[in-house]
Amino acid sequence: MIEKNNTWELADRPKDKEVIGVKWIYKTKLNADGSIQKHKARLVAKGYSQLPGIDYTETFAPVARLDTIRALIAIAANKKWKIYQMDVKSAFLNGYIDEEIYVEQPQGFIAKGSEEKVLRLKKHFMGSNKRQELGTAE
Numbered sequence: 001m002i003e004k005n006n007t008w009e010l011a012d013r014p015k016d017k018e019v020i021g022v023k024w025i026y027k028t029k030l031n032a033d034g035s036i037q038k039h040k041a042r043l044v045a046k047g048y049s050q051l052p053g054i055d056y057t058e059t060f061a062p063v064a065r066l067d068t069i070r071a072l073i074a075i076a077a078n079k080k081w082k083i084y085q086m087d088v089k090s091a092f093l094n095g096y097i098d099e100e101i102y103v104e105q106p107q108g109f110i111a112k113g114s115e116e117k118v119l120r121l122k123k124h125f126m127g128s129n130k131r132q133e134l135g136t137a138e
Contacts, residue, residue, distance in 0.1 A: 008119035010111055011102065019102045019118050021046040043106050097124060 013019060022045055029037045076083050101121040105111065 005123070007123045008103070008121050010114055010117045011120035013116065013118050014100070014102055017100060017102055019104055022103050022106050024107065045103055097121060 022043055025042045025044055027040045027042070029040060031037045073083065075081075102118045103121060105115075105117065105119055111117065
């Protein structure tokens, strides 16, 4: 799955850019009886090592304010419109980015013969502080 998402590409280590470290987060999902249902692993960037004003300028998640949602619901109710809601799971992870962000190759996925290379991100990545835009989803 991690390679199918086309999140990054191998690149030479840049001399003028910081390379962000990565780490694996492991979780065990249990059944109601306490038995193991499945093991999960998530790769995240060590975004806490990024410096505000240098590596990124701002962070936010573009979501609607509650008063805006209430106003839209009131208008829809008044006009007897049907209301539909949806959530795009991990939407920011699917958007492409235009800038250059580099991360280390993750343990267990180091490309043979390219151990000195790093990964240039093509899409947003969990843990990265550079989220002021969703990018362009394709």
